[in-house]
Amino acid sequence: MAPIRLVLPCLVVVIAVYVQQSHGYFCNRHQQIAFSRVTHTMNLVRHLVGRMNMMDKKVTAALEANRKKLVIIGHRHWHINYYQAVMQCKQRGGVLAVPRSRKESIELHAMIKKSAVKNIWMGANDMRHEGRWVDVHNRALRYTNWATRPREPNGRRRENCLNSHHFRSFRNWNDLNCHARLHGALCRL
Numbered sequence: 001m002a003p004i005r006l007v008l009p010c011l012v013v014v015i016a017v018y019v020q021q022s023h024g025y026f027c028n029r030h031q032q033i034a035f036s037r038v039t040h041t042m043n044l045v046r047h048l049v050g051r052m053n054m055m056d057k058k059v060t061a062a063l064e065a066n067r068k069k070l071v072i073i074g075h076r077h078w079h080i081n082y083y084q085a086v087m088q089c090k091q092r093g094g095v096l097a098v099p100r101s102r103k104e105s106i107e108l109h110a111m112i113k114k115s116a117v118k119n120i121w122m123g124a125n126d127m128r129h130e131g132r133w134v135d136v137h138n139r140a141l142r143y144t145n146w147a148t149r150p151r152e153p154n155g156r157r158r159e160n161c162l163n164s165h166h167f168r169s170f171r172n173w174n175d176l177n178c179h180a181r182l183h184g185a186l187c188r189l
Helices: 003-020 029-067 082-092 102-115
Strands: 071-074 119-125 163-166 173-176 186-188
Touching: 071 082, 071 102, 082 119, 082 186
Parallel strands: 119 186
Antiparallel strands: 071 186, 119 163, 163 173
């Protein structure tokens, strides 16, 4: 689709320029009609390209909306580390996720409350640079929800992976050793 959108308008412009330049001015009525048809075709192509761009945007938006779905995978009998959680999400066509806003964090809390899985991996770590938390795409976190009692993150070089566990009133983020075994993961599918 993309090559047609690029080539077709260029082709119409080349034809229009050729018709106009090959004879200088229009010598007869036939050339005027030909040029008006080329101009009409060029306008039609512009309109169609505009519609295709609009459709592309709608399809992209629909895919993005679909890709933003947060899902908890796991089971209380699972025992997976951070790296296995990354692979579990990847096998489902997603990524190990981290809430990007307070709204997503509230949604996550509601999901975990309904779930049997209370202790999950989330997609962030500070493996490369201590204290610099990044998501699985190596982008700095813009939203955080660290626990305040105890003050997190507190594991320094021993705890480099993000988890959230929901026991009683503790619902915030925690840094944890990446090899610890948890019951699930938060995936963005």
